[in-house]
Amino acid sequence: MINKLSLEKIQADCSSHQAQLIAVTKTHPVEVLQSAYDVGLRHFGENKVQEMESKSPSLPKDIHWHLIGHLQSNKVKYIAPYVHLIHSVDSMKLLQEINKEAGKNKRIIPVLLQIHIADEDTKFGLDSSELMTLCSSPELASLQHIRIQGLMGMATFTDDKNQIRSEFKSLRRLFESCQTQFKENIFDWKDVSMGMTSDYLIALEEGSTMIRVGSAIFGNR
Ligand SMILES: *Cc1c(COP(=O)(O)O)cnc(C)c1O
Numbered sequence: 001m002i003n004k005l006s007l008e009k010i011q012a013d014c015s016s017h018q019a020q021l022i023a024v025t026k027t028h029p030v031e032v033l034q035s036a037y038d039v040g041l042r043h044f045g046e047n048k049v050q051e052m053e054s055k056s057p058s059l060p061k062d063i064h065w066h067l068i069g070h071l072q073s074n075k076v077k078y079i080a081p082y083v084h085l086i087h088s089v090d091s092m093k094l095l096q097e098i099n100k101e102a103g104k105n106k107r108i109i110p111v112l113l114q115i116h117i118a119d120e121d122t123k124f125g126l127d128s129s130e131l132m133t134l135c136s137s138p139e140l141a142s143l144q145h146i147r148i149q150g151l152m153g154m155a156t157f158t159d160d161k162n163q164i165r166s167e168f169k170s171l172r173r174l175f176e177s178c179q180t181q182f183k184e185n186i187f188d189w190k191d192v193s194m195g196m197t198s199d200y201l202i203a204l205e206e207g208s209t210m211i212r213v214g215s216a217i218f219g220n221r
Helices: 004-016 031-038 048-057 071-077 093-102 128-135 138-142 161-180 200-206
Strands: 021-024 043-046 065-066 085-089 110-114 146-153 192-193 211-212
Touching: 004 021, 004 200, 004 211, 031 048, 043 048, 043 211, 048 065, 048 071, 048 161, 071 093, 085 093, 085 128, 093 110, 110 128, 110 138, 128 161, 146 161, 161 192, 161 200
Parallel strands: 021 043, 021 211, 043 065, 065 085, 085 110, 110 146, 146 192
Antiparallel strands: none
């Protein structure tokens, strides 16, 4: 069920780059997640609220659940009690909703802003000017129950490694420019979530701090 050799390689690559591995468990049944837990994995990524909701109750409580897919405002309430990090925030409206639901649960929810870096219109995310507008918004200061801690992006689905590398470079550059520009609004700026099965090595070389890998560990979906 788990490709242990491949997992060991990915873990070694992560540790040599001080990056966190998020095991992407979408579409796999709880038995597979339990065996991933049994080999020591604790950070799991799901792309749908409903799927996270149906799996999490039957699994150990010390799993860190990462929401990596598009999130609708009306679904935030379901995951607000326990979600560890939301990677896919792309609007002020969603930030406000997460803040509200986190408040109800008396907690702070860490989030990443999803940036559109790919050369495709199918992928969600902010462009760099929307990011600048959001990060400089005075309203952010009033959102006491969220913590924006970095950026997430997905490269174009292509075999062109140079293109992938340049997209990751641009995301890392954007991350660094926010760090210097918006010191007052963003306090805990530390993560760049980029890299999946096909491109995680390039992502690590370009400064990823979190890779989201599914098929290399669990096989094709
Ligand atoms: C599915 C998914 C991944 C993992 O993809 P693999 O190619 O299986 O490693 C990473 N990030 C997001 C947002 C995903 O939806």
